[in-house]
Amino acid sequence: MTLSLDRASAVPLYRQIVDQIRSAITAGDLAPHDRLPTTRALAEQLGVNRLTINRAYEDLIGSGLVSGQVGRGTFVAAGAAGARQAELPGEPHQGAMLGWDHLIARAPARALETVPYGRSDPGASQGMISFASLFPDPALFPVATFRRAMDHVLRHEGGRLLGYGPPSGHAPLRGWISESLKARGIEAPLQRIVITNGSQQGIDLVARALLEPGDQVLVENPTYTGAVQVFQAYGAELTGIPMESEAASLAMLEETLARRRPKLIYVMPNFQNPTSLTMSLGARKVLLRLARRHQIPILEDDFGGDLRFEGPELPALSAIDHTGHVIYLSTFAKKLLPGLRIGWLAAPPGILDRLVGLKRIADFGASLVLQAALHEFCQRGDMDRHLEHVVAAYRERRDAMLLALSRFMPPDATWSRPEGGLAVWVRLPEGHDEQELARSAEQRGVLVGRGDLFHIGTGHHRHLRLSYSQASTKEIHRGIRILGEVIRKSTRSGRPATQGQAEDRLPLI
Numbered sequence: 001m002t003l004s005l006d007r008a009s010a011v012p013l014y015r016q017i018v019d020q021i022r023s024a025i026t027a028g029d030l031a032p033h034d035r036l037p038t039t040r041a042l043a044e045q046l047g048v049n050r051l052t053i054n055r056a057y058e059d060l061i062g063s064g065l066v067s068g069q070v071g072r073g074t075f076v077a078a079g080a081a082g083a084r085q086a087e088l089p090g091e092p093h094q095g096a097m098l099g100w101d102h103l104i105a106r107a108p109a110r111a112l113e114t115v116p117y118g119r120s121d122p123g124a125s126q127g128m129i130s131f132a133s134l135f136p137d138p139a140l141f142p143v144a145t146f147r148r149a150m151d152h153v154l155r156h157e158g159g160r161l162l163g164y165g166p167p168s169g170h171a172p173l174r175g176w177i178s179e180s181l182k183a184r185g186i187e188a189p190l191q192r193i194v195i196t197n198g199s200q201q202g203i204d205l206v207a208r209a210l211l212e213p214g215d216q217v218l219v220e221n222p223t224y225t226g227a228v229q230v231f232q233a234y235g236a237e238l239t240g241i242p243m244e245s246e247a248a249s250l251a252m253l254e255e256t257l258a259r260r261r262p263k264l265i266y267v268m269p270n271f272q273n274p275t276s277l278t279m280s281l282g283a284r285k286v287l288l289r290l291a292r293r294h295q296i297p298i299l300e301d302d303f304g305g306d307l308r309f310e311g312p313e314l315p316a317l318s319a320i321d322h323t324g325h326v327i328y329l330s331t332f333a334k335k336l337l338p339g340l341r342i343g344w345l346a347a348p349p350g351i352l353d354r355l356v357g358l359k360r361i362a363d364f365g366a367s368l369v370l371q372a373a374l375h376e377f378c379q380r381g382d383m384d385r386h387l388e389h390v391v392a393a394y395r396e397r398r399d400a401m402l403l404a405l406s407r408f409m410p411p412d413a414t415w416s417r418p419e420g421g422l423a424v425w426v427r428l429p430e431g432h433d434e435q436e437l438a439r440s441a442e443q444r445g446v447l448v449g450r451g452d453l454f455h456i457g458t459g460h461h462r463h464l465r466l467s468y469s470q471a472s473t474k475e476i477h478r479g480i481r482i483l484g485e486v487i488r489k490s491t492r493s494g495r496p497a498t499q500g501q502a503e504d505r506l507p508l509i
Contacts, residue, residue: 001021001024001029001030001036001037003016003017003020003021003042003045003046004020005017005046005048013046013048013052014052014053014055014056014059015056017042017046017052017053017056018056018059018060021036021056021060021065021066022060022063022065025065025066025076030076031076032076032077032078033075033076033078034075034076035073035074035075036057036066036073036074036075036076038073038074039053039054039057057074060074061074062100064077065077127445128442128445128446128447129445129446129447129471129475129476129478129479129482130447130467130470130471131423131446131447131448131449131464131465131466131467131468131471131479131483132447132448132449132467133449133467133469133470134273134334134422134423134467134469135338135469135470136333136334136335136336136338136390136422136469136470137393137469137470140389140390140393141336141337142336142337142377142382142386145377145382145386146337146373146377146382149373149374149376149377149380149382150369150373150376152373152376153369153372153373153376154369157372158369161368161369161372162368162369163368164364164365164368165365165366165368165371166365167356167357167359167360167364167365168193168194168195168356168359168365169193169194169195169344169365169366169371170195170368170371170372170375171190172372172375172379173195173371173372173374173375173378174190174193174195174344175190176375176378176379177190177193177344177346178190178192178193181318181328181346184313184315184316184319185315185316185319185320186316186318186319186328186346188318188328188346191352192346192347192348192349192352193344193345193346194344194345194347194352194355194356194359195342195343195344195365195366195371196342196343196344196345196359196366197341197342197343197363197366198331198333198338198341198342198343199301199303199329199330199331199333199343200226200230200343201343201359201362202329202331202343202344202345203226203227203230203266203299203301203329204230204362205345205355205358205359205362206264206299206327206329206345206351206355207230207231207233207234207236207264208234208358209351209354209355209358210263210264210297210351211231211234211235211236211263211264212234212235212263213234213235213236214235214236214237215234215235215236215237215262215263215264216236216237216238216239216260216261216262216263217231217236217237217238217239217262217263217264217265217266218238218239218241218253218256218257218262218264218265218266219231219238219239219240219241219265219266219267219456220240220241220243220249220266220267220268220272221240221241221242221243221455221456221457222240222243222274222275222451222454222455222456222463223240223266223268223272223273223274223454223456224268224273224274224301224454225453225454227266227301228456231264231266236263236264238456239256239260239262239456240455240456240457241253241256243272243275243277246279246280246283249283250283250286250287250290253287253290254290257290257293257294257296261294261296262296263296263297264296264297264298264299265287265291265296265297265298265299266298266299266301267279267287267298267299267300267301267317268300268301268302268303269284269300269302269314269316269317270302270304270305270308270314270316270420270421271304271305271307271308271418271419271420271421271422273303273304273421273423273454273465274423274425274449274451274454274463274465275416275425275465276416276418276421276422276423276424276425277416277418277425278311278314278418278419278420279314280314281314281315284314284315284317284320285320287317288317288320288321288325288326291325291326292323292325296325297325297326297327297351298317298321298325298326298327299326299327299329300316300317300318300326300327300328300329301329301330302316302328302329302330303329303330303331303333303334304334304335304420304421304422305330305420306335306387306391307334307335307387307390307391307394307420307421307422308391308419308420309391309394309395309398309418309419309420310395310419310420311419311420316328318346324348324349324350325348326348327345327346327347327348327351328345328346328347329343329344329345330343330344331343331344332374334422335386335387335390336383336386340370340374341366341367341370342366342370342371342374391420394422394468394469396473397468397469397471397472397473397476398418398424398468400468400473400476400477401424401466401468401476401480402415402417402424404476404477404479404480404481405424405426405480407480407481407484408480408481408483408484408485409426409480409484409487410429410484410487410488412429412430413426413427413428413429413487414426414427415427415466422467422468422469423449423465423466423467423468423469424465424466424468425451425463425464425465425466426463426464426465426466427462427463428462428463428464428487429462429487430462432461432462432487432490433461433462434450434451434452434461434462434463434464435450435452435461436490437464437483437486437487437490438450438464440486440489440490441482441483441486444482444486445482446479446482446483446486448464448465448466448483449464449465449466449467450463450464450465451463451464451465466480466483
C-alpha cells in the first residue's frame with residue numbers, strides 16, 4: 001500500500017491517511033480481508049507519530065471499512081468495497097452509522113494533530129522517575145489549610161456560594177489579585193480582572209476574541225504547546241521566533257513585524273516554558289516598543305513568576321505598558337493547587353467586555369465556592385506561607401538537578417540555570433536524537449520531556465525539558481545518572497539501543 005502525505009495541506013495527516021485508504025478500498029486496490037500495515041510500520045514509512053496512524057485506523061474501523069483483530073492486525077472488512085460502492089449513488093442504507101469524519105471542523109482537528117497528549121495524570125507514571133511534566137508536587141499541596149478555608153466559607157456563605165456568580169469572577173478574589181498585582185507595579189483594578197478556568201482558558205478567551213482563520217500569531221520558539229494548539233484551533237498561522245539569543249530573537253522579531261502584520265504576540269517573560277529562560281529588562285522594553293510601533297497586542301503568560309529562587313524580580317510587561325498593549329495572564333496552578341482550575345486575565349479596557357462576554361458564553365463563570373475558598377486562603381496569609389515553603393523546596397530540587405547534570409552529563413552537553421520555575425532545558429551533544437533517547441530512558445524508568453514537542457516546525461532534535469517539580473533529590477540524582485548513561489551509551493553506539501518503540505505519551509503541561 002503506497003500512501004503520500006501533503007504536510008503543507010490544511011487537511012490533518014490522519015485525515016489524509018483515512019481518505020487514501022478509503023479510496024483504495026473503494027477502487028478495489030485493497031480487497032476484503034487484505035491486511036493493513038501495522039501502526040508501527042506505517043508510521044515509520046510515512047514519518048509520522050504512531051498515534052496519527054492509530055487515529056486513522058480507529059476512524060476506518062468506526063466507518064466499518066476495516067476491522068481490528070486482537071493479536072492478528074487490522075484487515076479490510078468483508079464486503080467493504082462493494083458496500084461502499086453501493087452506497088455512493090444513493091442514500092446510506094438503513095441503520096448506517098453516521099460518518100463523523102467529514103463533519104468535524106478542520107482547524108480544531110489540525111490543532112489536535114499537532115502533538116499527542118497522553119500521560120497527563122501524574123499517577124500514571126507511578127514507579128517511574130518523572131522529569132516530564134510541570135505538575136507541582138502533590139506532596140506539597142496545603143490540603144489541610146485549604147480545607148479550613150473551604151469549611152469557613154461554606155459555614156458562613158454556603159447558600160450564596162453554591163449558586164451562580166458573575167462571569168468575571170468573585171469580586172473579593174479579584175480584589176485580592178488586583179492588590180497583589182499593584183504590589184508588583186501592575187495597575188489593574190478589580191474591574192479589569194477576569195477569573196478563568198486555568199490559564200488555558202485565558203489563552204482560549206484571548207484567541208477567540210482576536211483571531212480569525214489565517215491570522216498570524218508570533219510565538220517564542222520553542223513554546224508552550226497548549227497555547228500553540230489553541231491558536232491553531234482558531235485557524236491561526238504561527239511564526240516562531242527562535243530563542244538562540246536575545247539579540248538575535250529581537251532582530252528577527254523586528255524583521256518579521258516589518259514583513260507581515262501579526263494579530264497577536266504570545267510570550268512568557270519569566271521562566272519560559274520549556275526553556276526556563278527569563279527575558280531581560282532591556283528585551284522587555286524593546287518588545288513593548290515594537291508592539292507599540294506596529295500596534296500589535298501582547299499576551300503575557302506569567303504562569304510561574306512567583307516561583308523565583310534568586311536574582312532581582314523584573315517588572316512584568318504589564319507593569320511597563322502604559323498604552324494598553326498587554327493582556328496579562330496568570331494562574332494559581334503551578335504555585336498552589338492545579339485542581340482548582342483558577343487563573344486570571346488582567347485586560348485593557350478595549351478588550352475587557354469582549355473577554356467577559358466570551359467567558360459567559362463558555363461556562364457562565366468559574367466555581368464560586370472555590371473562588372471564595374481561595375480568597376479566604378489568600379487573605380489569611382496562607383498563600384504567602386505556602387509560597388515560602390514551595391519556593392524553598394523547588395530551589396533545593398533545582399540545585400540537586402544542576403549538580404547531577406554537572407556530574408553525569410557528557411562534557412559537550414549544555415543546560416540552563418533557571419532563576420526560578422520548575423524545569424531545566426538541556427541541549428544534547430551533536431548527533432543525538434531526543435526521541436530515541438526518551439524511549440531508551442523510559443525503558444530504564446525515567447521519563448523526560450522531548451524538546452521537539454515544543455518547537456514550531458521540524459528539525460529540532462537535540463533538546464530535553466527536565467522538570468524537577470515531582471522528583472525528590474534522591475530521585476533526581478538517580479534519574480540524571482541513568483539519563484547520562486543512556487546518552488553516553490548512545491555516543492558509543494551512534495544511537496540509543498531500544499527495544500521497539502514506545503508510544504509518545506508524555507504530558508505537555
